[in-house]
Amino acid sequence: MIRLLNRQNSADTWFPLLGVLVIWCLITWLSIDRYQAPPVIPAGADLSVFSAARAEAIFQRLYEDAVPHPAGENDSFRQKVIGEFQRLGYQVELHKSQAKPRNRRSTLETVPLTNLLVRLVGKTDAAPVILSAHFDSVPGAAGA
DSSP: OOOOOOHHHHHHHHHHHHHHHHHHHHHHHHHHHHTOOOOOOOTTSOTTSOOHHHHHHHHHHHTTTOSOOOGGGHHHHHHHHHHHHHHTTOEEEEEEEEEOOSOTTOOOSOEEEEEEEEEOTTOTTSOOOOOOOOOOOBTTBTTO
16 A cells, blocks of 8 residues: 655655755856856957967968978978067077987987077066977878
8 A cells, every 4th residue: 555645754855855956056057157168358468368369360370371381391480480479579589409319210310409489578577488389290280
């Protein structure tokens, strides 16, 4: 025989479940609210603030041809990168060095390397940022 719950037992059963449901909804809402995308910062924003819109515009100018840039074209592409930094008001210094290839089959004794040291003059109180990248590429991976 089925035993029906009286009102007291029914309330004892549903109130804890309702409490758990309310707490779960609150946690979910707070989690979703916390992980919202930040607002889009316009390309004309101060250089001390990262702007994805500015980065996208620079990327489009650098890769306007949308083709791979083999290692032999480093000098011309490097000049485009230097031009973009200078257009934004940065000082660019070239640091040239040599490195031994890690590939044991290489016939080269050393490989010439050129790094760009970029500084924003007048912003000495800002924490330094290190960007490590290379700009040669292969077919199927423009910009590597």
